[in-house]
Amino acid sequence: AQSVTQLDSQVPVFEEAPVELRCNYSSSVSVYLFWYVQYPNQGLQLLLKYLSGSTLVKGINGFEAEFNKSQTSLHLRKPSVHISDTAEYFCAVSKNTGGFKTIFGAGTRLFVKA
Amino acid sequence: SQTIHQWPATLVQPVGSPLSLECTVEGTSNPNLYWYRQAAGRGLQLLFYSVGIGQISSEVPQNLSASRPQDRQFILSSKKLLLSDSGFYLCAWERAYEQYFGPGTRLTVT
Structure with missing residues (x-):
């Protein structure tokens, strides 16, 4: 079975500072990895996804993530955050189970x- | 383009009352559909998913049920609500492993 661990429940940061949100996963099979963002009282929307190929993934709103297979991680980064980036961020993992x-x-x- | 609708947006119901939340998807056919619940300050809990009409898989045994009477309609129901059913309910459809979420229903059980 897969599992996902987001290592920080809260990350406070000043505007225009860089940020990294950490995500580690566990799985016995190959998986696809995602980051979603949720603004208050809204549904989630996809920020970026890693399916295969290049380990550096570009997403929307200036976010990017780097896949690290040996560390089983997909950490989310943004070089300079804005007030409007205040939200809940979810890491997710998926495999084909039918x-x-x-x-x-x-x-x-x-x-x-x- | 595809859109997903959920209603109602907010709902306040007394303990023991029935529940019906509806989700519809437009612009796609035979989508995989999901119901999630998000308790205050918590992550997403998968409740049900469906790969086709009448095909429902339950992830968590509880007093909730789901039905898919039409290809693009997914309904979440309960005969008797519990206080613990309060939360933010999200419907989603899936394409190529990506999930597309509706705006959610905020349910408060009093």
Whole structure:
């Protein structure tokens, strides 16, 4: 079975500072990895995904992530955050089980301060 | 383009009352559909998923049920709500491993 661990429940950061949100996963088979963002009282939307190929993945809103197979991680980064990036971020892992079930991490609350 | 709708947006129900939440998807056919619950300050808990009409898989035994009467319609129900059913309910459809979420329903059981 797969599992996802988001190592930080909350990350406070000042505006224009860089940020990294950490995500580690565990699986006995190959998986696909995702980062989703959730703004208050809204559904989740996809930030980026890693399926295969290049380990550096570009996403929306200036986010990117680097896949590290040996460390089983897909950490999310942004070089300069804005107030509008304040949201909950979820890492997720999926494999084909006949229902494409996706396992989500517990979430990391990013709080950008002025 | 594809869109996903959920209603109602908010709901306050007393303990023991029934529940029906509806989710519909437009612009795609035969999608995989999911119901999740998100408790306050918590991650997403997968409740049900469906790969086709009438095909429902339950992930967590509880007093909730789901049905898929039409290809693009997914309904979450309960005969008697519990206080612990309060939360934010999200419906999602899937394409190529990516999930697309609806706006959610905020349920408060009093």
